[in-house]
Amino acid sequence: MPTPATAAVSIDTLESVFSEMDTIGVKYGLGAKAQYLDIDPSKIPAIDCSGFVRYAIYKATNGKLTLPDGSQAQREWCEKSPLRKLADYSDVQAGTQRSLYVAFIKPWTNGCQAVGHVWFVTKLDADDTPDTMESHGGVGVDSRRWDYLTLKRQVYSCYEIPVV
Numbered sequence: 220m221p222t223p224a225t226a227a228v229s230i231d232t233l234e235s236v237f238s239e240m241d242t243i244g245v246k247y248g249l250g251a252k253a254q255y256l257d258i259d260p261s262k263i264p265a266i267d268c269s270g271f272v273r274y275a276i277y278k279a280t281n282g283k284l285t286l287p288d289g290s291q292a293q294r295e296w297c298e299k300s301p302l303r304k305l306a307d308y309s310d311v312q313a314g315t316q317r318s319l320y321v322a323f324i325k326p327w328t329n330g331c332q333a334v335g336h337v338w339f340v341t342k343l344d345a346d347d348t349p350d351t352m353e354s355h356g357g358v359g360v361d362s363r364r365w366d367y368l369t370l371k372r373q374v375y376s377c378y379e380i381p382v383v
Contacts, residue, residue: 226284227381230319233279236260237352237360240271246359249334256285263375269293271354272337273309290337294323295379301379311340311365315345319382325375340365340377358366 225239239260248265256277266274269290276286283295286293297304311320324336338353364372 227383229381239358308374319380320343322377329373
């Protein structure tokens with residue numbers, strides 16, 4: 220499996236995949252995954268948070284990067300990778316250029332219960348307020364402000380992802 224340093228993410232492709240899934244209304248389903256990573260987004264009726272992150276990264280690296288399945292396995296993968304870990308989640312708003320981050324909520328930590336969460340945070344430029352790209356319970360593929368109270372309160376770790 221290539222490391223993130225050798226598989227930069229096309230943020231344009233990632234945003235396109237997210238936009239298509241959001242527009243067609245892909246729902247959230249606990250444990251739901253894309254049947255195949257090369258499947259068209261319109262063929263995915265439901266997806267959970269880690270399934271969305273895994274699928275979107277695969278698409279946005281043109282198949283060069285396949286993350287493990289499950290938010291905690293993805294967090295552990297990031298911990299072992301050369302990705303830059305942010306000192307504080309609020310650092311996602313400090314960038315002056317187009318940026319991409321992946322953030323995690325760890326089960327049984329910071330008030331979280333048994334199920335964790337993973338999501339992307341994007342920032343377009345210095346004047347942009349960061350937003351999420353995620354699949355979350357009760358909604359599905361959706362975007363929220365980066366500082367949505369539950370995310371900000373329960374975030375465990377956040378990593379910057381190289382982009383092209």
